[in-house]
Amino acid sequence: MATYLPRIRTRLMIHAHRKVVGLLDGEYASLQTGRSMDFHDLREYVPGDDVKDIDWKATARSRSLLVKRFTAERQHLVLLAISTGRSMAAQATGTTTKRELAIFTAGLVGWLGVRHGDKVAVAYGDSETQKLTKPADTEVALERALGQAHDAITPDSAEADIVAVLRHIATNVRRRAILLVVTDEHSVSDEMAAVLRRLTVQHEVLVAGIDDLDPTTAVAGGAPTVDVDTVSALPGWLTGDAVLQAQYAELAAAEEHGLRGTLDRLGIAYQRVRDDTTAIGAVFHLLERHRHARR
Amino acid sequence: MDLRWPVLGAIVLILTIIAIAAIVVYAARVHRRPADAVLVAHTARLKRLPRFRELATQQRWLSWWQTAGIALAVIGCIWLIARPQTTDITQNRYSTRDIVLCLDASTSMFDEDTQVTQAYSQLVAGLNGERVSLVLWSDAAVTVFPLTDDYGWVQDELARAGRAFALGDQEYVAGTYLGKERASLISDGIVSCVKRFDLSNSERGRAVIVASDNDPQGGPPVYTLPEATEFAKERDVQLYGIGSADLSFQEDKRATFDKAMTDTGGTFSLLGDDGSIESILAGIDRLSADEVVEPPKYQIRDAPGWPIVTIVVGVLMLIAGWVYALIRSGRLSPGSRPTPPVAWPQQTQPTQQTPPRSEVGR
Numbered sequence: 001m002a003t004y005l006p007r008i009r010t011r012l013m014i015h016a017h018r019k020v021v022g023l024l025d026g027e028y029a030s031l032q033t034g035r036s037m038d039f040h041d042l043r044e045y046v047p048g049d050d051v052k053d054i055d056w057k058a059t060a061r062s063r064s065l066l067v068k069r070f071t072a073e074r075q076h077l078v079l080l081a082i083s084t085g086r087s088m089a090a091q092a093t094g095t096t097t098k099r100e101l102a103i104f105t106a107g108l109v110g111w112l113g114v115r116h117g118d119k120v121a122v123a124y125g126d127s128e129t130q131k132l133t134k135p136a137d138t139e140v141a142l143e144r145a146l147g148q149a150h151d152a153i154t155p156d157s158a159e160a161d162i163v164a165v166l167r168h169i170a171t172n173v174r175r176r177a178i179l180l181v182v183t184d185e186h187s188v189s190d191e192m193a194a195v196l197r198r199l200t201v202q203h204e205v206l207v208a209g210i211d212d213l214d215p216t217t218a219v220a221g222g223a224p225t226v227d228v229d230t231v232s233a234l235p236g237w238l239t240g241d242a243v244l245q246a247q248y249a250e251l252a253a254a255e256e257h258g259l260r261g262t263l264d265r266l267g268i269a270y271q272r273v274r275d276d277t278t279a280i281g282a283v284f285h286l287l288e289r290h291r292h293a294r295r
Numbered sequence: 296m297d298l299r300w301p302v303l304g305a306i307v308l309i310l311t312i313i314a315i316a317a318i319v320v321y322a323a324r325v326h327r328r329p330a331d332a333v334l335v336a337h338t339a340r341l342k343r344l345p346r347f348r349e350l351a352t353q354q355r356w357l358s359w360w361q362t363a364g365i366a367l368a369v370i371g372c373i374w375l376i377a378r379p380q381t382t383d384i385t386q387n388r389y390s391t392r393d394i395v396l397c398l399d400a401s402t403s404m405f406d407e408d409t410q411v412t413q414a415y416s417q418l419v420a421g422l423n424g425e426r427v428s429l430v431l432w433s434d435a436a437v438t439v440f441p442l443t444d445d446y447g448w449v450q451d452e453l454a455r456a457g458r459a460f461a462l463g464d465q466e467y468v469a470g471t472y473l474g475k476e477r478a479s480l481i482s483d484g485i486v487s488c489v490k491r492f493d494l495s496n497s498e499r500g501r502a503v504i505v506a507s508d509n510d511p512q513g514g515p516p517v518y519t520l521p522e523a524t525e526f527a528k529e530r531d532v533q534l535y536g537i538g539s540a541d542l543s544f545q546e547d548k549r550a551t552f553d554k555a556m557t558d559t560g561g562t563f564s565l566l567g568d569d570g571s572i573e574s575i576l577a578g579i580d581r582l583s584a585d586e587v588v589e590p591p592k593y594q595i596r597d598a599p600g601w602p603i604v605t606i607v608v609g610v611l612m613l614i615a616g617w618v619y620a621l622i623r624s625g626r627l628s629p630g631s632r633p634t635p636p637v638a639w640p641q642q643t644q645p646t647q648q649t650p651p652r653s654e655v656g657r
Binding site for chain 2 (some may be wrong): 050078086087088089091094098099155184186212213215216219223224225226227228229231233234235236237240241243244247251256268
């Protein structure tokens with residue numbers, strides 16, 4: 001059963017990522033705006049820590065850069081909003097589905113929250129149903145919540161509708177939370193902008209965008225490509241046309257630029273998650289971006 | 296153009312239409328995802344790309360083109376199944392002239408008869424549709440072959456007669472001598488030849504081409520020469536004479552022979568005269584004769600030409616569309632190779648070891 005979090009942990013514990021855990025911890029810690037004044041201990045500075053937290057006296061004493069750690073004043077709430085419409089069942093790359101990528105991204109942030117002793121809740125849904133799990137601070141609860149979201153994503157699900165999920169959160173979540181929105185939208189609709197504007201008042205909002213498979217590039221193995229919405233096979237002449245590929249890349253870049261611009265104006269950090277190898281880096285960039293967007 | 300099996304063709308046509316309709320309906324209803332399909336989302340955005348619209352338009356035209364090709368080929372096949380046929384109407388016209396070659400087989404003519412048979416064979420070569428008979432006569436008349444339009448056979452027989460005369464073969468002319476020391480009875484020969492015509496009640500042109508030296512021996516004949524002429528005239532038979540070369544020295548014999556011929560409206564010429572055959576042919580052509588028109592013959596034969604043309608055009612259209620698609624996808628011309636499938640997890644590791652300082656400053 002427990003498959004999502006162990007996978008994340010394993011990924012983080014391999015050698016290349018050792019330092020990343022600390023970095024992510026630092027970035028995550030800075031998500032929390034309220035900081036108690038109860039000093040907990042000192043630890044070595046890692047890039048990403050707030051410069052304000054550096055204990056200059058201790059640093060001078062120990063000759064290494066030390067930052068103060070404070071005991072959390074209270075448990076924060078990490079809210080993972082995952083779009084589980086059928087478009088999420090499609091491929092993100094030739095080898096990864098958007099589902100795996102979305103669960104991985106949400107799970108990584110949720111795991112950081114659990115590590116910090118915060119409560120984590122998962123909101124997921126499509127245009128028909130929206131669900132919100134009970135906030136919990138255990139890995140088991142997070143694992144189960146991720147599993148539910150994972151299983152909700154099938155090619156036969158209803159249409160993806162992140163606005164419905166966000167509205168569900170707006171009406172049902174009273175507490176202030178760190179809200180990570182995992183969606184595959186390519187543009188921000190007026191409704192989405194409105195509900196995001198509403199949510200930013202209450203929460204710290206971050207958006208992780210899950211990328212789509214480029215339909216103009218041939219998939220290795222020659223399997224038929226099928227549109228998840230219309231269930232019709234994509235014509236073979238889509239692939240292999242250099243002009244079309246260039247135009248699609250241009251379109252994708254323009255869309256991402258537009259999406260980022262719109263979210264920037266709303267004061268929301270946005271990062272696109274392209275594939276599972278770069279997902280950890282993408283989450284790091286997202287947290288980083290959020291920190292700088294806020295200040 | 297008729298169809299031999301129109302019902303079969305109609306049945307196949309209806310079955311084809313039903314099959315096509317069934318496939319279309321089935322394909323629309325059973326819209327199932329293949330098990331190994333690679334799912335892609337948000338492909339509708341592609342429609343915004345100008346190149347996509349361009350390719351889609353090309354594809355639409357290509358599809359119409361290939362559909363038309365398939366339709367032509369299928370229609371051609373169904374047409375063939377219905378077995379198109381055509382009716383040939385042939386109507387032969389025969390001229391109804393009868394010619395009896397009336398050859399004096401007396402010993403005195405033997406030397407010249409070879410030449411005469413050659414003249415006859417020239418004459419037969421110029422005929423078209425007329426029936427020919429060969430009669431040898433001296434004391435009595437013998438029919439070598441009766442009236443026939445089998446010219447190949449006639450030529451063979453004339454050649455055989457020519458060879459027999461050249462060899463002096465008496466057996467060939469056996470029957471023309473009755474042992475009464477009579478020979479070359481031209482008047483009886485003419486009457487015998489005139490009697491060889493059959494179908495006496497039909498309006499056929501009739502001619503007898505007499506070759507003789509007009510030297511009756513051992514008399515008296517049953518008919519005199521004027522009586523023979525009269526006999527021929529009564530039956531509307533024209534007599535054409537080919538006189539022996541010897542007659543150029545025997546003016547009286549030549550004159551009576553000539554008169555006997557020309558009285559019936561025929562001509563007379565001496566053997567070896569240039570144009571003798573032509574004058575006879577011209578005379579025969581002038582013979583008034585009914586043309587027998589056969590009842591039209593209806594011959595039904597298969598006519599698969601147009602269906603096959605339709606099928607070939609359809610198949611060629613398909614092949615052309617296929618080649619065009621191959622060229623467009625770049626699989627035929629070595630100059631523009633398609634981009635190879637992307638091997639996926641090859642993107643560079645993100646800069647996790649050192650967070651990008653550049654972004655911190657923003």
